[in-house]
Amino acid sequence: MAETAPTKTSKSGKKPSDSGAAVASRVKNQSLGKARDAKQDEFYTQLSDIERELKHYKKYFKNKVVYCNCDDPRVSNFFHYFSYNFDRLGLKKLVTTCYKSQHRDLFSQHDSEQAIHLAYCGGNAGTGVPDPEEIGIQYLKGDGDFRSEESLALLKEADIVVTNPPFSLFREYIAQLIQYDKKFLVVGNQNAISYKEIFNHIIENRMWLGNRSGDMAFQVPDHYEERETRFWVDENGQKWRSLGNACWFTNLDIAKRHEELILYKEYNPRDYPAYVNYDAIEVGKTSDIPANYPGAMGVPVTFLDKYNPDQFEILGSSRTLGQPMSQVAERGSYAQGGPRFYLANGDGTYQRLYDRIVIKNRMLKAS
Structure with missing residues (x-):
């Protein structure tokens, strides 16, 4: 077998053939692999x-x-x-x-x-x-x-x-x-x-x-x-x-995408508590969205399967809208983690919720 000359490398350690495009291509190959x-x-x-x-x-x-x-x-x-x-x-x-x-x-x-x-x-x-x-x-x-x-x-x-x-x-x-x-x-x-x-x-x-x-x-x-x-x-x-x-x-x-979601529940503060770190109410199930609430509501991510842009407006999510709990409550009174909404337990502690999407009903005007 014939010998071949060793490949020269630059001070950066790259071979001469390592153009930007070649390096980018290898990175793509590695990521897809x-x-x-x-x-x-x-x-x-x-x-x-x-x-x-x-x-x-x-x-x-x-x-x-x-x-x-x-x-x-x-x-x-x-x-x-x-x-x-x-x-x-x-x-x-x-x-x-x-x-x-x-x-x-x-x-x-x-x-x-x-x-x-x-x-x-x-x-x-x-x-x-x-x-x-x-x-x-x-x-x-x-x-x-x-x-x-x-x-x-x-x-x-x-x-x-x-x-x-x-x-x-x-x-x-x-x-x-x-x-x-x-x-x-x-x-x-x-x-x-x-x-x-x-x-x-x-x-x-x-x-x-x-x-x-x-x-x-x-x-x-x-x-x-x-x-x-x-x-x-x-x-x-x-x-x-x-x-x-x-x-x-x-x-x-x-x-x-344009089918109206039928709402039959009525808002009351007991069944729809407000978050402590964002001005919105908690709605645990899409089917429980109150028909008469004009303000911001936090709903599960699965709401998107029923989302009608003619009926609802999406304002954001708990990952970006929630105020840090360190600014709201004492350390140790709440479960730490990534950005989420929290509800008060009534005993000085707070419950951390799953991801929520924040929506408003376009059919209602906020007072």
């Missing part, structure tokens, strides 16, 4: 869940380019759905890309570590789901990261993005869609609502929850470790996990 490996972010959405949600958006897809940028067409149910319904939806084009395989034991059975790209323009009417191999799978030069130059070029050509992105990169993923002014419908975790960036998008009506939230089951790769809860293996040996707080996020308007 961590998202998929350490975070175990590969949750494969069931076709039935896709069908149940997508039926509410049919009018948006006519003559549009749909981009699924976290989907291997050989195994993706998003590709299955859109290719099978290509003509019924009136699509112009379907594009899918996926991050390169990092594990030989992934249930998708990748035989290559190259990222792939597929573009489908129809022509398979009445014959079922087209075979990706027959359409012509193309290999990307890069790794298929949704932030790569190749993926961004495809994103710019797309009208609507529909996929299940890595949950641990959700903030960055949504930020990219907002930046490029794309319509989208993506699977996520309701915990993402607590992210400052995501919540700000919701307040500004740049995104909202889709039609369905709650329990969803996902196929996961074989290398995922078993868990005591919300995990099972089916009769075919396929591993599954379920999430009780899965949901769809979108900026496509749907009828549910």
Whole structure:
């Protein structure tokens, strides 16, 4: 074997080829790899869940380019759905890309570590789901990261993005869609609502929850470790996990978003105590929102599943609005932690609550 000269390094320790772009690319690769490996972010959405949600958006897809940028067409149910319904939806084009395989034991059975790209323009009417191999799978030069130059070029050509992105990169993923002014419908975790960036998008009506939230089951790769809860293996040996707080996020308007929430409770100070560190009342359940209270109310995060922007205004959340308890009560009289609202227990101590969203009823005028 011929010897090669050692690579020179600069005083900074970087190789001469380590341009800013190259370093940034490696950082992206590492973060996406961590998202998929350490975070175990590969949750494969069931076709039935896709069908149940997508039926509410049919009018948006006519003559549009749909981009699924976290989907291997050989195994993706998003590709299955859109290719099978290509003509019924009136699509112009379907594009899918996926991050390169990092594990030989992934249930998708990748035989290559190259990222792939597929573009489908129809022509398979009445014959079922087209075979990706027959359409012509193309290999990307890069790794298929949704932030790569190749993926961004495809994103710019797309009208609507529909996929299940890595949950641990959700903030960055949504930020990219907002930046490029794309319509989208993506699977996520309701915990993402607590992210400052995501919540700000919701307040500004740049995104909202889709039609369905709650329990969803996902196929996961074989290398995922078993868990005591919300995990099972089916009769075919396929591993599954379920999430009780899965949901769809979108900026496509749907009828549910404008359904009036029927309110039947009446306000009284005993059932609706005021917080000690913010001027609002506590409403423990969305169904308990009083019909006659015009002021600020703290409601659970799950309220967003019923949120009608014509009926309610979102003012903020307990993470940003609550006054620090150190300015309100003596240390030791309350449970410490991140920003939250507190209620008085009546004995000099205070109860720390879960995250709350602060709303007002637009139909009522504050006195």
